[in-house]
Structure formats: C-alpha cells, structure tokens
Amino acid sequence: MDDFEALKQDGAQAELIGHAIPSPEAARKFLYQFHCEEKIQEAQQRLGLEGASLVPEESAPLRGLAQVNEDVIKELGRRCPDQKIATIDLDATVIESWKREAQPTYQGGNGYQPVVALWAEMNAIVADEFRDGNVAAHSGLLRVAQHAYAALPETLTERMFRGDAACYEQSLLKWLRNPQRENGPVGTIQFAISARMSESLRERIQLQMKSGWKPYREDAEVVCECCDVFGWDPMEERGLDPVRYIAIRMKRRQRDLFGDGSEHKYFAVVTNMWKQDARRLLEWHREKAGSIEAAHDVLKNELAARVLPCGRFGANAAWFRLAVITYNALTALKRLALPPELLTARPKRLRFLIFNTAGRVIHHARMIVCRCMARARVWRQWRELKLLLPVPA
Numbered sequence: 001m002d003d004f005e006a007l008k009q010d011g012a013q014a015e016l017i018g019h020a021i022p023s024p025e026a027a028r029k030f031l032y033q034f035h036c037e038e039k040i041q042e043a044q045q046r047l048g049l050e051g052a053s054l055v056p057e058e059s060a061p062l063r064g065l066a067q068v069n070e071d072v073i074k075e076l077g078r079r080c081p082d083q084k085i086a087t088i089d090l091d092a093t094v095i096e097s098w099k100r101e102a103q104p105t106y107q108g109g110n111g112y113q114p115v116v117a118l119w120a121e122m123n124a125i126v127a128d129e130f131r132d133g134n135v136a137a138h139s140g141l142l143r144v145a146q147h148a149y150a151a152l153p154e155t156l157t158e159r160m161f162r163g164d165a166a167c168y169e170q171s172l173l174k175w176l177r178n179p180q181r182e183n184g185p186v187g188t189i190q191f192a193i194s195a196r197m198s199e200s201l202r203e204r205i206q207l208q209m210k211s212g213w214k215p216y217r218e219d220a221e222v223v224c225e226c227c228d229v230f231g232w233d234p235m236e237e238r239g240l241d242p243v244r245y246i247a248i249r250m251k252r253r254q255r256d257l258f259g260d261g262s263e264h265k266y267f268a269v270v271t272n273m274w275k276q277d278a279r280r281l282l283e284w285h286r287e288k289a290g291s292i293e294a295a296h297d298v299l300k301n302e303l304a305a306r307v308l309p310c311g312r313f314g315a316n317a318a319w320f321r322l323a324v325i326t327y328n329a330l331t332a333l334k335r336l337a338l339p340p341e342l343l344t345a346r347p348k349r350l351r352f353l354i355f356n357t358a359g360r361v362i363h364h365a366r367m368i369v370c371r372c373m374a375r376a377r378v379w380r381q382w383r384e385l386k387l388l389l390p391v392p393a
Contacts, residue, residue, distance in 0.1 A: 001028055001309045012361045015368055028309060034061045035314030053103070053135045059314055065321045066127075070151040072328050073119070073126050077153030079336055080122065087120040087160040088148050089292040090167055092137045095300065101311040105133035112308070113137065114320055116299070117148035120162075120291045124331050125324045126151040130317035137166035142175055146183045161191035162288040168196050168270065170235060177240040177272060188241065188272070192285040195245065195268040204232050205247040205266050213249060216279050225249045226278050229268065241272045246282060299323050302347040 001024045007013055008021040022030070036059035043056035058066070077083065092115045094105050102110035113135055117127040127148040129140070141163075149159065161176055175181050176191050195201065208227050216226040229245040236242075248267040252258070258265055269285055276284075300306035305323040308316040330350065334343050342350070359372040 012359075012370075015361055016370055028315075031309055031315035031318050032312060034059060034065070034318035035312040040313055053132060053139070055129065055131050055135060055140055056313060058317070062314060062317055062321065065318060065325070066147075069125070069128075069321065069325050069328060072325065072332065073124055073151050074153055076122065076124060076328070076332050076335065077155060079332075081155060083121060084155070084157040085121055085160070086152050086156050086158070087162060088126070088145065089118045089120050089288040090141060090145060090148070090161070090163045091116060091118075091288070091292040091296070092131070092166065093296040093300065094133065095306045095308065097133075097308060099308065099311045101313070103132040103134040106137070112316065115141065115144050116292065116295060116324070117144055118292045118295050119148075119152065120288070122331065122335070123291070123295070124328050125295060128321060128324050130313070130320050132313075138169045141167055141169055142172045145172060145175070149184050149189075152185075159185060159187075159189045161189055161193075162285055163191075163193045164288075165194040165196050167193045173235060173270070174237070174240065177243065179241065180239070190271075190273050192269055192271040192273065192281060194285075195270045197266060197268060200234075201229075201232065201245070201268060202266055204229055205249070205268065208247065214279065216248060216282060218253075220253070222250050222252055225251075226282060228278060242274075243270050243272050244274055245270050246278045248282065295327070298346060299327060303327060 004022060004024045004027050008023060010021070014020050039056045039059055043054045047054050092113050094107050094111055094113050096105075096109055096111040098110065102112065105111045105113060111133040112131060113133050114128060114130045115137075116125055118124070119126050127144050129144050129147075145161070152159070163172075173193070175184065176189050179187055181189075208229065212227040213225040214227060216224040218224060226246055226248050229247050232245045233243055246269045248269070250265040250267070251263060269282060271281060271285075273281055299320075303323040303326050305320050309319050310316065330347060333350075334345065338345075342353070345353075357372050359370045362369045362371055
C-alpha cells in the first residue's frame with residue numbers, strides 16, 4: 001500500500017488519468033469497505049457449533065468485484081468465439097503471513113489459502129475464493145467449481161475439469177459425474193482428478209496382472225508405469241457417469257527401496273474419459289501443473305497477491321480479487337491486442353516492453369498528450385492495440 005505514495009509524487013500520472021493519485025491511507029480505507037465484521041462473526045459462531053474451519057460469506061461489495069470479473073470473462077469469450085473448449089483447473093495456494101489474524105496452514109506457519117479456478121485454454125481465472133490458512137484444501141470446492149462454470153461463456157461446446165487429490169471429494173465428484181447436475185451446465189463434463197490412495201485401492205492395484213502395466217514416463221532416478229484398474233468404483237450410483245481408475249506404479253532405477261520400505265510407490269487418477277489412451281490422459285492431467293501453478297506464481301510474485309494489506313479478512317479478499325481481475329485484464333490485452341509472440345509474456349515483461357515506456361506530458365490545443373519514446377514498429381503495434389481495445393456499445 002505504501003507504493004501509492006511514490007505514484008502520488010508523480011504529477012504526470014495525475015494529469016493523464018484526470019484526478020489525483022490516492023494516498024496509501026485512502027486506498028486502505030477503500031479496501032476496508034469490502035470487509036463485513038458481521039459476516040466474520042457469523043462464521044465464528046458457526047465455527048463454535050460445527051467445530052471446523054469455515055469460509056465467511058462474502059459481503060455485497062466483494063460479490064460485486066466477482067461480478068466485474070465474470071463480466072471480463074464473458075466479454076473475453078465473446079471476442080474469442082472460436083474458443084469452444086474450456087478446461088477448468090482448480091487448486092489452492094498458500095500465502096504465508098505474519099499477521100496476528102492469520103491462521104495455521106498445513107505447510108507450517110500461518111497464512112491464508114485462497115482457491116483459484118483457471119480456464120486453461122484462455123489462461124483466465126474464472127473464480128476465486130479467499131480463505132483462512134486452516135481451511136482444508138478439499139473443503140467447499142464444489143461451490144468454487146459451480147461459480148467457475150457459471151462464469152464461462154455460453155458459446156462453449158466442450159467442458160473439462162482437472163484437479164489434484166484435494167478435488168477427490170464426494171460431493172464434487174458426484175456433481176461432475178451427473179449430466180443433470182444442479183447449479184451447473186447440463187451434459188458431460190470430462191474430468192481427471194488425482195485419487196487419494198486408500199488401502200483398498202492399493203490392494204486392488206497390486207492385484208493387477210504384470211502384463212497390464214505399460215511404460216508411462218521415466219527420468220534419471222525413477223521409472224513409472226501405468227495401467228487401468230478394472231471394476232473399481234467406490235461411489236457407484238445410479239444416474240452417474242461410470243468412471244475409470246488409472247494406476248501409476250513408480251520404482252527406482254537402482255532397485256533401492258522407498259522411505260517406507262516398499263519397492264513400489266502407487267498413485268491413481270479417476271476419470272470419466274474412456275476412449276483416451278491411459279498414458280496420454282495422464283500427461284494431459286499433469287499439464288495443470290504448468291497452468292494453475294504458473295497462475296499462482298504470477299498472482300503472488302508479480303501482481304502482489306501475497307503482500308496482503310492489513311488484518312481485515314474482507315479487505316485482503318478484495319486485494320486478492322483485484323489481483324485476479326488484473327491478471328485477466330492482462331490476458332485479454334495479450335489475446336486481443338498484442339502481437340502473438342507476447343501471448344505467453346508475464347507481467348514483468350509487459351512492464352519492460354510497454355507500461356514502463358518513457359514519455360513526456362505535453363499540453364497542446366487544450367489537450368493533454370503523452371509523447372512516448374518508442375520505435376516506429378512499436379507505435380504501429382500500439383495503433384492496432386488502440387483499435388482493438390474499445391468495447392463495442
């Protein structure tokens with residue numbers, strides 16, 4: 001928040017935007033308006049009754065920010081009509097904090113653990129939920145998934161979902177498997193989710209025939225194989241799409257034992273995608289590490305989401321959501337206006353190439369003009385950018 005003071009001292013900034021830059025204190029008071037102490041007290045009362053961590057209900061201003069983000073996603077989808085597929089990657093991230101109000105996290109220390117849902121094909125965050133650090137990663141993910149799919153444009157023809165073991169939760173899995181799901185799109189949502197390794201599932205995997213294992217991937221230390229686990233569905237119910245479990249067996253090249261004394265380590269993925277080759281499906285599932293994890297990194301380390309402004313929960317939630325909106329605005333800028341080679345550019349590169357370009361503010365013919373020191377090629381790109389950016393009425 002103190003960075004507002006440096007911006008305030010730049011007179012050219014105020015001239016270009018038409019008003020004074022707010023002080024750090026004014027910006028902080030603006031964020032305070034998103035905090036609702038009554039919602040926090042209600043959550044604490046429920047916490048005392050239920051004996052578990054809870055997520056406070058969002059205030060009306062926070063819900064308004066969520067609507068702003070949904071409008072950005074809808075407009076981005078409208079301007080990119082050729083994109084007919086949406087894969088939602090859902091994951092939580094830990095933000096370490098030393099604030100008195102921060103709660104313990106599973107990683108040790110105190111902090112917060114917001115959940116983010118990313119539209120992988122467009123690199124746009126369609127839903128987020130700010131949480132205390134002691135909220136379990138698997139808690140309330142169905143609610144976030146429903147918000148994510150509700151935010152997507154209606155022009156999509158194919159919807160998919162990827163998640164880690166935190167998403168291996170009964171209510172979310174039932175919702176994904178039900179073609180007539182409530183509070184969601186009707187039809188099939190193809191998904192792949194890391195399964196929690198129970199003793200019964202491990203025993204079933206170990207009974208697989210040796211001939212069923214196929215090469216999956218390998219590196220300098222381990223070799224991984226995969227196979228289908230037939231006839232395994234612990235949540236089998238009528239009206240739900242059948243699911244398929246794919247097992248992964250990992251062994252060391254040097255025949256060394258793992259730390260628990262076993263020769264093999266086992267993992268599994270549950271999916272309703274039956275036609276795909278097991279190896280290719282596992283590779284597709286692993287691609288979420290390069291999408292949602294990268295989004296977490298940009299939010300926290302380049303858009304200041306990990307530098308929370310105060311101890312008030314609602315204000316911190318607004319700060320995080322503003323970072324999400326900024327992330328999506330930059331994605332829209334790259335998709336709609338900038339040259340293709342900048343499609344994967346991170347914010348720090350955009351700052352270097354565009355936002356931090358030197359310029360001089362000039363008063364001419366009752367107008368304020370910013371004369372930028374840029375090469376002719378860059379100017380041509382910016383003229384195209386100006387034509388593409390205005391929102392049609």
